[in-house]
Amino acid sequence: MRHSLLLLCAFLGGCASRPPLPLRVPAEEAAWFKFPASLDASEQVVVPATVAAAIQFAMEDFRPRDTKPHRGSDPVEACLYQRQSFDVEATPSVEDIVLVRFSLSPGACIEEGPVMDMGSTYAVDPRRERIVAVQPGTPPAEAASFTFPMELPLQGLIHIDGNTAAAIQLALDHFLPWEAPPSRQPACLDRRDSYDVTAAPGPEGVVLVQLVVDDQRCPPDPSESVEATSGKPLQEVVLYAVDIRTQRLLSIGRRFQRHP
Structure with missing residues (x-):
């Protein structure tokens, strides 16, 4: 299977040393959960591969997963x-650049009055796997190569x-660990800009995250599983259930579907 090596690598935890892989909910606590037949179309968010x-x-630059509050921090700081x-x-910009803006969620981190928004805007080139500029924060000499628009397009x-957003990052961090070595599968399957992402709310504080290969980045291999009636390759879907309250992975599954 296309992702079997990647998933095995992630399950065993031997492919990344920093940051550690997301924690899993113990099997006995996760037994209640069952993946639905499909994600709720009315509440789902679809993120194209390059934007994801x-x-x-x-x-990973704005809030690295292994970052901890400093000792003595108050609840707001934490x-x-x-x-x-x-x-x-997030939105596409010029020359394959994607603009990503982080802003404090409404109602978050409030205690005895409003908190200053600690957000930032990033210009990212996902094809070259690099951050081009950050606002605020990029030194003037480096910022000259990119000018941020007044508003996101x-x-x-x-x-x-x-x-x-946090649930999506947990799923992606587990699916493609940052320090994972290249697998034996096609090189495009090791790239983060090869997977379209769909997320939707699930039951009882769960967020469902679905990962599907972008066929334009990674054309299907005719030797893979095929649909019995058409003989065409089936599209593999990797599913994550994330317990957002504890920031842990509740369940991981796979299924196959027809190509769109």
Whole structure:
């Protein structure tokens, strides 16, 4: 299977040394959960592969998963260290650049008055796997190569609430660990900009995250599983259920579907 080596690598935890892989909910506690037949179309957010990769690169810089609050931090400061405290907006820009904006989620980290928004805007080139500029924060000499617009372009703009954005990052961090070595599968399957992402709320504080290969980045291999009636390759779907309250992976599954 296309992802079997990647998933085995992630399950065993031997492919990444920093940051550690996301924690799993013990099997006996997760037994109640069953994946639905499909994600709720009315509440799902669909993130194209290049945009999902750009968000992941930006998030790892903005709030690395292994970052901890400093000793003696108060509840508000501790809250500001959490990925789920920040909504995400992302949109394609010029020359394959994707703009990613992190902003404090409404109602997050409030204690005895409003908290200053600690957000940032990133210009990311997911094809070259690099951050081009950050606002604020990029030194003037480096910032000259890119000029941020006054507002994010509306065309293609995607808004993701903080809980859903954090769940997506947990799933992607587990699916493609940052320090994983190249697998024996096609090189495109090791790239973060090869997977379209769909996320939707699930039951009881669960966020469902679905990963599907972008066929334009990785054309299907005719030797893979095929549909009995048409003889065409089936599309593999990897599913994650994330317990957003504890920031742990509840369940991981796979299924196959027809290519669109």
